[in-house]
Amino acid sequence: MQILELSRQTVEDFLFLEAELIDSQRFEEWHALFTPDGRYFVPLTDNEDTVHQAAIVNDDPLRLEERVYHLARVPFPSQSPRSRTLHLVTNVRIRPSGEGPGNTMTVVSNQLIVEMRVGDFRQVGLGEQRSFAAEVEHQLQPQGDALKIAMKTVRLLNRGGPVSNLTFLL
Amino acid sequence: MASSKSPIQGVGSGGDPQELVLRGPHTFRVHTRAYSDPAIFDLEMERIFGRTWVYVGHESEIPQPGNYKTAHIGLQPVIVARDDKGGINVFYNRCRHRGSVVCREPRGFANNFRCPYHGWIYGKDGRLLGVSMRDGYPSDFQQPEGLQKVPCVDSYRGLIFARAVAEGPSLVEQLGLAATWIDRRVNMSPVGEIELVAEPYVVEYRGNWKFMIENIIDEYHFAFVHEPFNKLQERYGDSTGDYGAHVSGSAKDMNQRRQAGRLSWGGVGGHGLGERRVSDEQLDSLLAGEDGDYYQGLLEKYRREELARMVGGGSVMTHPNVGMIHRQIRVVRPLAVDRTEVTIYPYELKGAPEADNQGWLRSQERFYGPAGYGMPDDVEMFALNQQGLAAQAVDWLILERGLDREQVTENGDRFAPVGGETPLRALWVEWLKLMSRAD
Known part of the structure; x- marks a missing residue:
């Protein structure tokens, strides 16, 4: 597969597949979409510095494995009951080649992530729909016949503001 | 307080804060209304936040x-x-x-x-x-x-405080024993200064502000709320960036290390303090390790025992609403009786090795951010508490753990083996004192 030959439709299909895996809580299959050195990054600040800034998520491959293990295998209070999510993926743009490293394609989409926790809907924090708007950047690489994520960056619209419980996948 | 009242009976509706804390030789209970009554919240804004540093x-x-x-x-x-x-x-x-x-x-x-x-x-x-x-x-x-x-x-030590009234004790008087704990955090810098460089995390929860204050120095909850985190510690230890902030190893090791060298203090003035010490072996390995020069430099300035406490990194929650935990300043801001904002400012130690400051930043990312493995579970609990309090037929919350194991110093500060609720009781004793002052 040549990265430069990919159509927007192919790329969109990939983003839709990724969204479906998250929304249907197939977390380990989602993890398998990443390259072995793939990273997942949700910055808190506009400058996206990680030397002097803390991020919301700053996962290298081992931390990403830990996140997926935590989410899929270890029940924890802020996901008991769990979040349902629904990703709306739109405004997909393929950045000109040369912007990403090597055989990598940079794809930017706008996403509206709607989240709601199930359980006793009369209780605080459950049954409430929250929405998160974000610009999402994927660095994609071909591996055999498949596309893989080398890096996923989620730039939340409300980064830096008061935000609680982002313990689901964005 | 009427002596005929048993802990399981109700209080009057007169709004007297004295009626909201039950104290006796074997009793320490706090009334539901102290966390849920908007009139009590208004009084807190006036008598606690309106009068203290x-x-x-x-x-x-x-x-x-x-x-x-x-x-x-x-x-x-x-x-x-x-x-x-x-x-x-x-x-x-x-x-x-x-x-x-x-x-x-x-x-x-x-x-x-x-x-x-x-x-x-x-x-x-x-x-x-x-x-x-x-x-x-x-x-x-x-x-x-x-x-x-x-x-x-x-x-x-660089922390700025303000007081809305002219009269009152000095800042150092108000801080009391907590000043020693702040010193221990700040003295980890070779030049004795911390710097707030990173943007803070801001988290809101729908529960009373005091639940967060109490939780910071409540070691009892860790094995339960953070049991999932402990599972990660068992599996990943320091490999995913904990940087030694939390104990790791087998469940049994972790349990043992959570007791060793640790005391819980309730300081006069309502301060909750967690005392932690690293072992001799841990200190020796740091002194001989990659950042050995940095630790040797500290050993030249502080006694070995004090350095063991400094490196142990106990928490301090100063009354009423600012704490220092790990490498962060945490500010708890009451918004309403059932709504609170928490701001977590990671700080750097001026002059410390770059890798050390960065290591701690990664560690806080892993535990305290909105997608971390600690803080979201804590604030979840505070919202659960607040909801549970709607069952007002149940009058009292129980804060009696370790009540019979407390020791008192000459200054009146109390301490007990880790896991007791001594720091939480100190908060309430100060709360009662301030809330009862009508003038």
């Missing part, structure tokens, strides 16, 4: 003249600003004319503050520099001097 920022956030940051004293918005002489002033973020806030950014630089409503201009020191279209006012117009100042401002 409240943390408003750190000197490193406003290093130069013209630097400012916004903060709150209770519900009241303030600006903390550095004037041309380098002095720190705290004034209410409210134009003296018609009430608009004059500063809309959380921090930054300004030569002056201009009210967006009618253009009144205030200087870096809050002084009113100009009333727009001044000739429209009568000749005998009583012009305010400037933005209203908060009367008392003082710093301790």
